[in-house]
Amino acid sequence: MSRHHVRITVNGVAREDEVEARLLLVHYLREVRGLTGTHVGCDTSNCGACTVMLDGQTVKSCSVFAVAADGCEVLTVEGLAVDGQLSPVQQGFQECHGLQCGYCTPGMVISATGLLLENPDPGDTAIREGIEGNLCRCTGYEMIVDSVRWAAEHGGAGAVATGTRGR
Amino acid sequence: MGSMIGASVTRKEDPSLLTGRGSYVDDISPPGTVHMAFVRSPLAHAGIGNIDTKAALERTGVLGVWTAADLAGLPNSRSVPGMERPCLATGKVRFVGEPVAVVVASDRYLAADAAGDVDVDYEPLPACSTTDAALAPGAAPILDGLPGNVAMEQALAADDAEAELSAAAHRLQLQLVNQRCAPVPIEPTACLADWTARGLTLYLTTQAPHHMRNEIATMFGLPQQQVRLVAPDVGGGFGAKASFYPEFLLVSELSRRLGRPVKYIETRSENMMSMVHGRAQAQDIDVGFDDEGHIAALRVRITQDCGAWPDTTGVGLPMLTSFMSGGCYKIPKISPSFRSVVTNTTPVGSYRGAGRPEAAFLIERVMDRVADELGIDPLDVRRRNYIQPGEMPYATQFEGIVYDEANYPALLDRLLEKIDYQALRAEADRRRTDPNAKLLGIGFSTFVEMGGFGPTPLFEQFGFIGGWESANVRLNTDGSAVVSVGTSPHGQGHETAFSQVVSDVLSIPFDKITVLHGDTETVQEGVGTMGSRAMPVGGPAVFKAAGKVRDRAMRIAAHLLEADPDDLELVDGRFQVRGSPDSGIDLTEVAVKSLKPHLLPPDSDLGLADTAHHEPTNLSYPSGAHCCVVEVDRDTGRVDVVRYVAVDDCGKVINPLMARGQIHGGVAQGIAQALLEEVTYDEDGQLTTASVADYLVPSALDLPSYETDHQETLTSFNPLGAKGLGESGATAAPQAVVNAVVDALSHLGVRNIDMPCSPQRVWRAMRDAGSARPSEVST
Structure with a gap:
């Protein structure tokens, strides 16, 4: 090889x-x-x-x-977190109980961050479309949708959007 | 300090999981870790001929290849006597994916390469991929010494209820299928064994670490203290991670032989064929009833597919279905019987609800069919048969199955307050005559299930040492607390929920409590997390242990205050004399002084720590009333859930936020069973849903929003009043959805659609019943 x-x-x-x-x-x-x-x-x-x-x-x-x-x-x-401060998406997932076992969560959080970079104010359908490629077996998704909406209302993608991370 | 029990606090677990600092089995790699891969059978039933391992062994980086012959002496996994499974197929293979050989290499890519190098000769045998095939006269026997392929057969009533059925004014037969489902936790099975001179450390994706520790120690003849079993963060389980898998034994043995840590990480494709499946039950039902829909008698004959190797839990599933087949209804005569059949398929075990969803589906479909037969509303039939609140606790005809406190009629009333049933009904009627509108269907499920497993005599039957749970609470000298629990979470949030309980009992801030679990080296003997038992069984253990510590602290405080313990109360972290709050002592100070013997009463034990167990005297019986509204596309048969309303009674709700999460997740799995999911085999026993590309785990676009509510009827059988709710959603939802789909099509003459109600099945049902477009009927 x-x-x-x-x-x-x-x-x-x-x-x-x-x-x-x-x-x-x-x-x-x-x-x-x-x-x-x-x-x-x-x-x-x-x-x-x-x-x-x-x-x-x-x-x-x-x-x-x-x-x-x-x-x-x-x-x-x-x-995602900057100086120990969770990103808005990470905070949203905690506030809205958007995770249970946590195994899908890192991918889900990154997808949600990517969604908010492209669309800072997505409606429920846009959120569901944005995370369609991420399977969660625990939550039934509604509280993930709530989490992403919470993030959209509290700083969106966070530091990633300002170019201090990941671009 | 307000009560923490009942508060929607966010979870302690989340910050590490959200920052990528969780610790799942595959995240742990001690130095020198090598990787195991399986050679799996491509055939469902075949004799094993020569196994050529030469090419694999010649590959650089391969440490060894082992077949059953190389592992002679390793014990079989525990099961029904005579049906114990060897860790590698011996003599013949019995299902697609059964491991035939095992390879260890220096990295996981090489291990996969080498597994592909192993050449196995098979002599194909006739395969039985269904119970019908396995039960057919002359069917090939799958297990040695079991010619008819029936692993277990049992009747749970003295007779078959024929007399009562014959005497009833109406009689109806139904055939229902509760299809085979795959649990699909997003983390597949993973294990890592490190066997050193000090003993064996085994990291597992398991729901029952102590149980697995005991099994492994027994299998290797090791003293239990030399086996440390760790269930670190576990990425979902849904019952399937309560089973024992051969890889647990193999990584351990190969670590012993190689003197290195050995890791096995299942791929998803392997997971679909190796991890136990659930449900897989067919039911023949005969029901007798009067003109008003009162059920007089119910006969249920269950055929349980238990796959190629009966799993200890799996064989008992139809017994649980039998016990719960009467649902929340007062049925004078119930006659269940079952047979568990061996087939050339993946073993069947517990999956979220494990035997009870099958019962709830059965009786709730019966209620709708009886209503349809009599031309009365399905809710009227339910109301006429409900066990009444004044009859609780209600002893069913099955010994030991006693429903605890509940109010089934009130649950339905509460549900109806949330939906405008008459308006929905009118809208459904209107759409039937509007060819451009999607059809609307309304389905109900008013269910009861079992939670809180034990007690011990019941749980012993599933191979566990007991049906109790354990907790230890110890106070540090700064007043913070460490709680060790025998339950083992895999997403449920035990650290948060149990901290809430301890916070209330000991008046300690939530943030000053840590909960330990999942490590047999640090946690006292426990049983595990399955059967909705964490809060109704584990919760009371925590509550009692904290109470013992509180009482001990109270006695010390009383001594120091020169007061009578009965005159003290614990308020905001401070013991004070009732009525004179100025006279008191902080719990923190008591914690410090509890370690100063000269200040204590003579012969006092030092420190503030204690352990408690809770042995339930009864199962708990969570119940609820759910409503599902669906739209059915007349042209494609596609079903969309447009509304889902759940009212649940899980007794005391400890954390409403997490309770919502549990109900959502369970309902999601139930909707998915009703509409999307089915494990399928072709007639040769080839698994045709061997990946998540083929097996339809729902995405966010496939599932609705959920409206949830709780009615808290505390159970008197444990001090918290909690009944559990992890399995309620999955138990309730399938029949709510299917009843709605059938309701949407009932005017066409459709009376049943098997799960999953796929577009194709629904479209065919409409076509076979006549056109769904009334306007086209006339043309």
Whole structure:
């Protein structure tokens, strides 16, 4: 298996690594960079637990090779809070009980952040469409929708939108 | 300080989970960890011939390949005697996905490569992918020594109720199917074993750490103190993570053999074929009733598909269905019987509700069919049969099944206050004559289920050591508290809910309480989280342990204040003499002085810590009244839930915010069962829903908003009055939805649609019944 040199910036920290061509970005993040907040929940790119932001766009990191992220900036759930202060989306999920087991949550929070970057004031249908690619088995989604709406009303995407994170 | 019980506080669990600092099994990687992968059977039933492992073993980075022959001496998993499952298929495979060999390599990619290198010769055998096939004369026996493929058969009544059914003015037969569902927690099964000279540490995605610790210790002949079992953050379970899986044994054994930590992370595709499925029940029902809809007799014959290896919990599912088959109704004669059948499919175990949703679906469909037969409103039939509040606790005809305090008619009244039933009914009628309108259907489910599992004699039957739960509360000298609980959450929010209980009992701020769980090294023997037992069984244990600490602190305070303990009260963290609040002592000061023997009464135990157990004397019986309104597209058969209203009685609500979450999630799974989900096999036993691309786990666009409310009828069987609610939504929703769908189509003559009510099934039902467009009928 060929190995390749990559330089990937994750949550503002750039690093160079040698990786196998087939290494998925999600495994690069989890195992090479030690950022285990991004989860794996399926093998068909349906569940969205692995969602991260790549150069400002949400992607499913199980469907991106690490080599394809060479030269890119990645934002993971670990990069959302600034100086220990939860982002509005993270706060919204706590306020509105938008999580239970927490396993889908990092991907869900990143997708919601991506949605609010594109549409700072989404209605319920737009929120549901925005998180359609993220499966949650615990909440039945309504309280996630509430969480995203709370975030929209309390600072939206947060620091990501002002360019201090992830872009 | 106001009461924390009943307050909608946000969760203690959330900040770490929201920042990616949770700790799930795959997040834990001790130095030197190697990865295990399975070679799984591609066939449902076949003899195993030669297994060629040479290519796999030659691959760089592979540490070994093992087949059943290499693991001789490892014990089988516990089940019905004679049906214990080996950790790898031995001699033959019995379902698609059954592990045949196991590979360990230095990374997970290599392990997958090497598993693909293993070449297995199979000699195909006829496969039984349905209970009909397994029960057919001459069907191939699946388990050794079980020629007819019936694992268990039981009647739960003295006779078949034929006399009562024959004597009834009306009689109706129904065949219902509660289809096979996959639990699909978003975190699949994961395990990590690290066997060192000090013993075995095993991290598992489990709902029952002590139970698994005890099983593993017994299997390896290890003393229990040498096995540390940790359930760290667990990403959902829904009952399926209460089962024992062969991989638990295998990672442990291979860690022992290799002297390294061994990790196994199931892929989703593997999860769909390896983790237990739920439901998988067919019911033949015979009901007798009078002109007014009073039910005289009910006969239920259940055929339970238990898959290829009967699971300890799975075989008992139809017994629970039998016990609950009468629902919240006073039915003079109920005659249930069941048989559990082995098939060439994934084993069936507990899935959110485990046997009770099947019963609630059954009796609530019966209520609607009886109403339809008599031409009366389905709610009238329900009202005429309800067990009345004055009859509680209500002993059913089944020994030990005693419904606790509830008010079923009031639940329905409360539900009707939230919906304008007459207006909905009028709108549904109007739409029937408007060919451009979607059809509207209204469905009800007024249900009762079981929560709070034990007691011990019942829970022993599922392989657990007891049906009680345990808690330890200890106070630090600054007045903060550490609580250890035997329940083991996987999303429920125990840290928050139990902190609320302790906060009230000990008058300690919520933020100064930490709850520990899921680690057998730090937590006293516990049972686990399943069967809606955490709050009705675990909650009282916490309540009692905190109460013991409070009483002990009270005695010390009384000694220090030179007062009678009976004259003291604990207010805002301070013991004070009733009527003279100036005379008092802070709990924090008592905590410090509890460690100064010279200040205490002679022979006092030091410190403020105590343990309590709660053994329930009865199950709890959460109940509720749910209404579902659906729209059905006349052209495509697509069903949309446009309104879902749930009134639940889970007894005392500890945290309304989290209670909403539990109801939402349960209802979501119930709606999904009704409309979307079904595990399917082809006739050769190939799993045709082996990924979440094929198995329809609902997304946010598939589910509605939910309107929820609670009626709190406290149970007298535990000191908190809580009944549990984790399974109520999944128990209530399927029949609310299906009753609504059938209601929408009833004018066409449709009387039943099997779950899932997919667009295709609904469209076919409309087509077979005649056009859904009245205008087209005449042309």
